[in-house]
Amino acid sequence: MLIKIILIALVIFMIxxxxxxxxxxxxxxxxxxxxxxxxxxxxxxSVVIVVLILVAIGTGLITPNPRPY
Numbered sequence: 118m119l120i121k122i123i124l125i126a127l128v129i130f131m132i133x134x135x136x137x138x139x140x141x142x143x144x145x146x147x148x149x150x151x152x153x154x155x156x157x158x159x160x161x162x163s164v165v166i167v168v169l170i171l172v173a174i175g176t177g178l179i180t181p182n183p184r185p186y
Contacts, residue, residue, distance in 0.1 A: 120178045124166060131162040 138155035173179045 120169070120173050124169060127162055127166050127169070131159050131166070134159040134162065 134155045138152045138159070141150070141152045141155065170179070174181055
């Protein structure tokens, strides 16, 4: 159950970074910093989510759906 909460929190963090990048892009204010900072965080968070899912499946913390056939 804890692993699912962590994954949900990471997905929310990833979506928040996406919207922060959009806000920086729309405002075009140099004081806010580059948009690539938020996009880079989003990509890194995506990588962490995929690795965490693979580790959780490998250790048996979560189980994937059975085959459909």
